Amino acid sequence: MKLFRFRGGVHPHGHKLLSNQQEIDVLPLPRRLYVPVQQHIGVPAQPVVVPGQKVLKGELIAAAQGTLSAAVHAPTSGTVVEIGPFTAPHPSGLPVTTIIIDSDGEDRWCDEQAHNTDPFSLTPQEISDRVAAAGIVGMGGATFPSALKLHLGHKQRVHTLIINGGECEPYLTCDDRLMRESADTVIDGVRIMVHAIGLEGASIAIEDNKPQAYAAMRSAAEPYPEIRVVRVPSLYPMGSEKQMIQFLTGIEVPAGTRSAEIGLLVHNVATAHAIHEAVRFARPLVSRVVTVSGGAVRNKRNLQVPIGTLVQELFDYCGLVENPARLIMGGPMMGQVIPHTRVPVVKGTSGIIALSQRELGEMQTMPCIRCGRCVGACPVGLMPLELMARVRAADFDGAIDYGLHDCISCGSCAYVCPSHLPLTQFFNFAKGELVTRDVEKRKNDYTRKLAADRQARLQREAEEKKRAAAERKAARAAAKAAKATEQETQA
Amino acid sequence: MSSNPMTTAPLISGPHAHSEESVAKVMATVMVALLPATLFGFWAYGWPAIFLFTITLLSTLAGEAIGLQLAGKPQRLFLLDGSAILTGWLLALSLPPWAPWWVGVVGGLLATLIGKQIFGGIGQNLFNPAMLARVALLISFPVEMTQWVGPHPITTAAAPGFLDGLAITFSGIPNVDSVTGASILGHAKTELTRGIGLTSSLPGHYDATAFSLGTVAGSMGETSGVLLLLGGIVLLMRKVITWHIPVAMLGSVILLSAIFHHVNPERFADPLFHLMAGGMMLGAFFIATDMVTSPTGRIGQLVFGIGCGVLVWVIRTFGAFPEGVAFAVLLMNAATPLIDHYLRPRIYGRRRDGRPLELAERKES
Numbered sequence: 001m002k003l004f005r006f007r008g009g010v011h012p013h014g015h016k017l018l019s020n021q022q023e024i025d026v027l028p029l030p031r032r033l034y035v036p037v038q039q040h041i042g043v044p045a046q047p048v049v050v051p052g053q054k055v056l057k058g059e060l061i062a063a064a065q066g067t068l069s070a071a072v073h074a075p076t077s078g079t080v081v082e083i084g085p086f087t088a089p090h091p092s093g094l095p096v097t098t099i100i101i102d103s104d105g106e107d108r109w110c111d112e113q114a115h116n117t118d119p120f121s122l123t124p125q126e127i128s129d130r131v132a133a134a135g136i137v138g139m140g141g142a143t144f145p146s147a148l149k150l151h152l153g154h155k156q157r158v159h160t161l162i163i164n165g166g167e168c169e170p171y172l173t174c175d176d177r178l179m180r181e182s183a184d185t186v187i188d189g190v191r192i193m194v195h196a197i198g199l200e201g202a203s204i205a206i207e208d209n210k211p212q213a214y215a216a217m218r219s220a221a222e223p224y225p226e227i228r229v230v231r232v233p234s235l236y237p238m239g240s241e242k243q244m245i246q247f248l249t250g251i252e253v254p255a256g257t258r259s260a261e262i263g264l265l266v267h268n269v270a271t272a273h274a275i276h277e278a279v280r281f282a283r284p285l286v287s288r289v290v291t292v293s294g295g296a297v298r299n300k301r302n303l304q305v306p307i308g309t310l311v312q313e314l315f316d317y318c319g320l321v322e323n324p325a326r327l328i329m330g331g332p333m334m335g336q337v338i339p340h341t342r343v344p345v346v347k348g349t350s351g352i353i354a355l356s357q358r359e360l361g362e363m364q365t366m367p368c369i370r371c372g373r374c375v376g377a378c379p380v381g382l383m384p385l386e387l388m389a390r391v392r393a394a395d396f397d398g399a400i401d402y403g404l405h406d407c408i409s410c411g412s413c414a415y416v417c418p419s420h421l422p423l424t425q426f427f428n429f430a431k432g433e434l435v436t437r438d439v440e441k442r443k444n445d446y447t448r449k450l451a452a453d454r455q456a457r458l459q460r461e462a463e464e465k466k467r468a469a470a471e472r473k474a475a476r477a478a479a480k481a482a483k484a485t486e487q488e489t490q491a
Numbered sequence: 492m493s494s495n496p497m498t499t500a501p502l503i504s505g506p507h508a509h510s511e512e513s514v515a516k517v518m519a520t521v522m523v524a525l526l527p528a529t530l531f532g533f534w535a536y537g538w539p540a541i542f543l544f545t546i547t548l549l550s551t552l553a554g555e556a557i558g559l560q561l562a563g564k565p566q567r568l569f570l571l572d573g574s575a576i577l578t579g580w581l582l583a584l585s586l587p588p589w590a591p592w593w594v595g596v597v598g599g600l601l602a603t604l605i606g607k608q609i610f611g612g613i614g615q616n617l618f619n620p621a622m623l624a625r626v627a628l629l630i631s632f633p634v635e636m637t638q639w640v641g642p643h644p645i646t647t648a649a650a651p652g653f654l655d656g657l658a659i660t661f662s663g664i665p666n667v668d669s670v671t672g673a674s675i676l677g678h679a680k681t682e683l684t685r686g687i688g689l690t691s692s693l694p695g696h697y698d699a700t701a702f703s704l705g706t707v708a709g710s711m712g713e714t715s716g717v718l719l720l721l722g723g724i725v726l727l728m729r730k731v732i733t734w735h736i737p738v739a740m741l742g743s744v745i746l747l748s749a750i751f752h753h754v755n756p757e758r759f760a761d762p763l764f765h766l767m768a769g770g771m772m773l774g775a776f777f778i779a780t781d782m783v784t785s786p787t788g789r790i791g792q793l794v795f796g797i798g799c800g801v802l803v804w805v806i807r808t809f810g811a812f813p814e815g816v817a818f819a820v821l822l823m824n825a826a827t828p829l830i831d832h833y834l835r836p837r838i839y840g841r842r843r844d845g846r847p848l849e850l851a852e853r854k855e856s
Contacts, residue, residue, distance in 0.1 A: 007836070012508050091503070170508055242839060255840040255847040332507040355507060366514045366572060367614040372787030373512075376733070381836040383787060401845075403838045411506030418512040419614075425504040 001203070001230055004250035006243045008379040009235040010412045012170045012333065014209055019293040019300040020173035024181055026304045027317055029107055033075050033308030034086050035061065035099045039346040040137040041144050042068035047099055053080045056110035058284050061099050064132065070145045070347075071135035073284040074110075075306035078103040089329050089346055093339035101308070111282065119192045119279045124154045127196040127279055134278030135347075136285050140164060140175075140239065140268035141330050143348040146275065149267070152260050153197040159263040161202035162248055163190050163272055165217070166232065166239030168207060169331025172351045174289040175269050177302045179206070179213035182273060183220035189272030190227055192279050197265065201226030203248055204269070209234040236333060237410040241266045243379050255406060270350075290314065290349055295356030296324035305345050311352050312341035324354035333411045366419040374413035374423060380406050384413035384423045391430040396437075399430055407431075514613075517782075518573025520731050524722035525580060525777065531718050532711040535642040536588035538656025540711050543595050544583040546660070550599025551579030557600075558608025574613050578602050581621035581777060584712025585770060585817070586628075589640045589671070592660050594632065598624040618824045619784045622817040629817070638664065638671040639708040674709055675702070676769050676813035679760065688757035693764075702767040709769070716767040723776030732780040735789055739796025740775045740803075741766065747804045759808065771803065774816035784824040791827075791834040798823045 038044035045062035055061060055074040062072040078101045085095030119127065132147030153161070163186075167175040179186055194202050204221070206214045208231050221227040230248065237243050242253050245264050253259045259266065270288065277283040286307055293300040298319030305314065311327070328335040329349055345352070374384035382403045390398035407427045414423040533541050555575035559566050569575075582602050586594060605627075606620030607613070629636045643650045651659055664670055673681065675697055682692035701707050705715025713719075726732045744765050751759035765771060770778070779785060779799045786795050799819045806815025837843050 007839075010510070012506075012510070246839070252840050252848055254849065255838070257840070257847065326503075326507055328505075328507055332505065334505055335507070336505075337503050337507075353507075360507065361509065361511070363509060363513070364568065366568075367612065369514055369517070369574070369614045369782050370784075370787055371517065371782040372792075375787045375836065376789075378836075380839040382838060383831070383835055385787060386831065386835075402835075403841075406838050406840065409504075415506050415508060416510050416512065418514050418517050420509065420513070422504075424506060428504045 001228060001248075002250075003230070003232065004247055006246045006379050007381055008377045008412060009237065009243075010377050010415050011234070012236055012415060014234070015171045015293065016173050016176065016209060018171065019291050019302060020176050020210075022301045024177050024289055024302045024304055027306070027309065027313065029076060029103055029105065030306065030309050030313045031103055032081075032310075033078075033101045033103065033306055034310060034344040035072055035075060035101065035308035036086070036088060036344060036346060037062040037072055037097045037099065038088075039072065039143060039307070039348065040070040041142070042066075042070070044097065045069055045072045045135075047083050047097070049080045049083075049099065051080050051082055054078070055080060055101065056108055058286060059110045060284075061101075064135070064145075067148050067151075068145060070137050070147075071133065071284070072099070072307075073135055073286050074101060075286040075308050076101065076103045077106050077108040087339065087343050089336070089338055089343045089349065091337045091339065093343075098344070115282060117280055117282070119188075120195055122195075122279070124150075124196045124198060127192060128154070130279050130282065131196075131275055134274070134282075134284040136271060136274045136278055137347050138268055139270035139274060139288060139347060139350070141334070141348050141350055142241075143346075146267070146271055149260070149265065150193065150196050153265045156260050157263060158197050158199065158260060158265045160249060160265070161190075161193060161197060161199055162244060162264065162266045163193075163202055163204040163269055164239055164241070164244055164266050165204055165206040165210075165213065165269040166244060167210070168234065168236045168239040169333050169335070169350075171293045171353050172291045172331045173293070174291045174302050174350050176210045176213045178273060178289050179210070179269055180216045183213075183216040185276045186269050186272045187217065187220045187224065187227060188280070189274070189276035191224060192275055193267060193272065194226065201228065203228045203230050205230045205232045205238075205244060205248060207232055207234040207238055236412065236415075237379055237408070240379070240408055240410055242408065285347055288345070288347065288349065290345055291351035291353075292318045293351060294324065294328075294354040295359040296320050296322050296354035305349075307345060307347060309345045310341065311338065311343050311345065314345070314352055315341060315354070320354065322356055325357040325360040326355045328353040328355065333415070334409065363420040365421060368419055368421060371418060373416040373418065377412040377416045379410060379412060380408060382407060382413075384427075388421065388423050388426050391426045396430060396434060400434075404430055404434075515571065515573045517731055518577050520729050521577055521726065521777065522573070522580060524725040524729075524731075525584070525712070527718040527721055528705075528712045528715050528773070529580070529584060531705055531715045532584065532588065534645050535706065535714070536640065536711060537643050537645045537650040538653050539651060539659040540588035542656060542660040543586060543588065543590055543592070544580075544711065546592050547583035547586065547595035547599045548576060548579040550596045551575050551582065551603050552599075554600040554603030555608065558604050558612065562608065562612065564612065569613060572613060575603055575607075578607065578620045581773075582624050584773060585621065585625045585710050587636060587638050587640070587671075588711040589638065589659050589664050590635050591663060594628060594635055597631075598628050601627050614783055616783055617827075618821050619778055619781045622778055622820050622824075626817045626821060629812075637673070637677065638667060639674050639710075640664070640671050641708040642706050672708060674769065674813065675707065675764075676807060680807075680813040683758070689760055690757055693760075697764065697768075699763055699767065702764075710773075713770045713773045716772045719772035719776060723772070726776060726780070732776070733789070733792065735792035736780045736785060736796040736799075737775040739793045740779055740800040741771070743797045743800030744771065744804050747801065751808075765804065765807070769807075769814045770816040774799070774803070774820060778816065779820050779823070784820075784827060786827050786830045786834070788831060788834050788836050790836070791830040794830055794834060795823050795827065798826065 043065040056077045059074045064071045082100040086098035088096040128147045128150040136146040137143040387402045411424045602620040602624035606623040610616040745762040748762045752761045802819035803815045
């Protein structure tokens, strides 16, 4: 298969060996699970259970609201004890509606016998319905509802399906282990997707720092010539959708366009595994593989974790050697800082990284020396130093002119910056600021429209009043005249 | 680890990993790359060169310290980042090795105070501070700045001893006219103005091998083209610079001089002469590539390098001064903001003019 390249990129130290040597371990069932109703991009799901209600594993506990939403299921059997706000896995630590379930320790499925369905006898619509019913979202971290993506793929004549086994983020090895240990089910999930979209085949891209995963996937894909397993170089951000598309196809997704619109679809390997479970066995997404790593963790490894497990439970199980200097959900390049350990694992949680003080390093920020390494590293072709200068001066129009909206926040620029400037943080701030301004502007426009409408209404009412008064006057005058005429005739 | 949740972390976005590169490391790498040519300069020109080098460095640091003090910036952090030392180092390498002490003092202070701190310190200066100081010195003190001594290798009897060296640096060169002379560029220019062509003026004065090795009269650290090239390769390998500026600069000089030399060898020097004479190699690998004052985009760097190369050749060939590297670099420094503004890289998914790419044709599968 002919490969292309994307510009820039960096080679961060992988730290993969820390956690990819042991098999995926199953976390002992936690006593209490905290399941947020929003673990995806889109509209929050609506709880369909009430406190005190008994639920079984896999039972629907919150229903999707519309297509850009995802259902949420009970990760184990037990009792709903509370539905209320709880810290979301987000740097802000703001609360989201969360269904709290006390486990009964039996972990009993709602349908004891998992029925095996032949996915290839199902229609594309039936498959995407099953994927939707299972509440599957993009498990690489983007958490876009997968059923919608499959459905769009079918409708928009997607011609290329790429399965992302890049896992280019340092420390993370959950996809690596999944591909090594469950290559057959991942391949099956991929074949189901190929069938659901109506394609001839798919390409699975795996970075060359995962030779065992590559070998396992290759041999699992052997019987299916339509599934190509492609080895790609370890270059961050290979796992970024747009960069992966460019690397495999040479096609750039035009600015402001979604990849599906030009016939390309990218799904993560863990999503493929979840789709296999959902379509073949009607098993909803209630657990996932999470990498627990970082210098502060004693036993770094991958764990099969029920959704809703608190991060604290992972640390209790794996042990810590020191107080973590920083907690990250996801990888260290694009992951999010979590405020503390009382935060639940969600569908998009690929890893929990507890960085030690030494790994984090306290680095002195210096002024920009214009070395241009950020320009060389940017996979998008931006000039991060120029962008930062504009954001610093609050010149957001200038920043947009320099491509702020094209930035994918991959962090390559900040990674290489010898002055340790928090470039990505500047850009994220500016993007947030622009969203706020946009909302503000829309609010103002709406207020202005309301004021204008009111003005128009008042004017209309005044005119109507005037007209009514004139009419009444005319009527009175006419009546008077009629009376006078009457009197005259009487006289 | 206790079971208590950890304390609330600040709002901070990624990346939480870093290449562990730092400004000080970048500067240190450049200094290491300069070492061979510098040590060669010390060897070739002896104690006076070592004294002038030390004085220049200390003066540059003093200028930086004064500037930082006036600006109310932390002294330790910025004095130790290596940038001021590197500026002084580069300035010293471009000076006549036996120049008097006050040349180093004035140059050093000019470089960091006027060339750097007035603009706002590290990263803010428009012009290369070392070249700015060199040009200011050249224009202000043309006599002292053009007294070139030939090599007096420190290992030979011809070399001035420690005390003689102190005397040269602090009270002037004895028998100036017998020891010093014009640089090869100056010599060629003077002879041309007298109507003597290169084929007559260069033999006896110019030997390509000696000029490549650096065993000739010239600036403290500019003469050894070979050692500077070695340093340049170190910078390229350590990825401190990219090939764009040096290749564009040297390439355009080679091309121009080759064409004109071919047409008229009497009037126009050959490419090797241009490469090995004066400050061309130091300029191409260490001066023009100065990060702060050169473009950051690759295309911009090519344009910048070509601009430097063409200007050096034009100034050397047609200008009033025999050497043009410092002038050329300063002129292109002034153009850098403009180059960076107009020659940006193409953004993913967009055309060069910034509009989105046309939708790719849908392949039917």
